[in-house]
Amino acid sequence: MPGFCDEAWRRTAKLQQSVLAHPFNEELAAGTLSPERFQFYLAQDARYLIGFGRALAVAATRAPDPADLSFFAGAAREAVVVERALHEGYFEKFGLSEADLDAIETSPTCLAYTSYLLAVAQAGSYPELIAALLPCFWIYQHVGEHILANQSGDAENPYQAWIDTYADDEFAAAVTSCREAVDRAAESADEVTRSRMFSAFTRACEYEWLFWDSAHRMEAWPTAHLR
Template sequence: MTFSDALLEEGEHVWEAQYEHPFVVELAEGTLDEAPFQHWLKQDYRYLLDYARLFALAGTKARDEETMTHLLGVAHTVLDHEMDLHRSFAADYGIEREELESVEKAPTCVAYTNFLVRTAYEGSVAEIAAALFPCMQGYQDVGEHMADLATEEHRYTPFIEMYTGEEFREATRWCREFVDRCGEAYPGEHDAMREAFLTSAKLEYRFWEMAYTQEGWGL
């Protein structure tokens, strides 16, 4: 069993919880109210900025040129491509770029991005690999689950197609191989990698909950 498989086996209960979450189920069915989806769009936009930082900082800790080049390239792709996709999605719902950039992070978004950035600064490259893995693999798996649940095209079909497309699958494959390389190269880091992986996975679940409940600060 590869180390990435072992991590996914340990986090299976978190994946199952994501599959059953009403945000995921209702989005797949096309019945999700627009307000939770808009909340997800705004919060995920803010999340992606720190996700790009995670890859950029991981690139500075990589010990070989190929890995460094790829990690820094992903950071650029997130900022140059994926952010554009979010802006395009948001525009379809009447959300302008200025609103995306000025929205306040919800508590769960703060917790998740703070965890990722702290891991990037304080952790090893192996811990960073494990921390970023649940977002990549999780969105592909949840996207595939949504595709299985969907019975017809609807307004959220482009969302499902984004995370089940070949481009995203290729990015996920590389991430998984990165985790396996780190697991093999740094056996002494396995416990730290598991902790980072499970923390990110649980925060992925909470992100769906944050969007569905339109979580705010209540102030």
């Protein structure tokens, strides 16, 4: 019998394939993604990671297993410190100043995704919360490894550092740790809780797709002109 994570991935297979086939990720893989779209993505991702880190910190405080407490606390630090360093390297590479970043408004999708995770952190159970957090780990690994496996190596990709970050063994180990924590939580959960875990996992996968899509569209607030 498959564990919770394997079943959750099977249930969202169409979403996972659609993420890989999204124009943002196809252009990222080819190195043809416009710098403007990547800059917009970086600005949104930097803001998302703050909310993601806070939700991870809440998961750490609720984890019944000391090993899971250590993992989620460490992941919260990684989200805020290590990944921000990756962003800052790209900010420098693309000549983005603080003023440039401030001029990029937080998108509706970025705000919605972070608000969703923080709402689950506040009102949901521990199993539901970590099920909602897992897609950000797992889908990034899935995208990074897929791109790396299909690269020809003929041309230099300006986004190679991003690809390598999410395709390396250290990140894969973090994904495994998160999956193991979710599977353990599901094993002891009742059917109502497991159902909520599946719903949270699926919704977070949808938000991952929306995040890529909003970056490709450089999503703006449709009400901006009414302010």
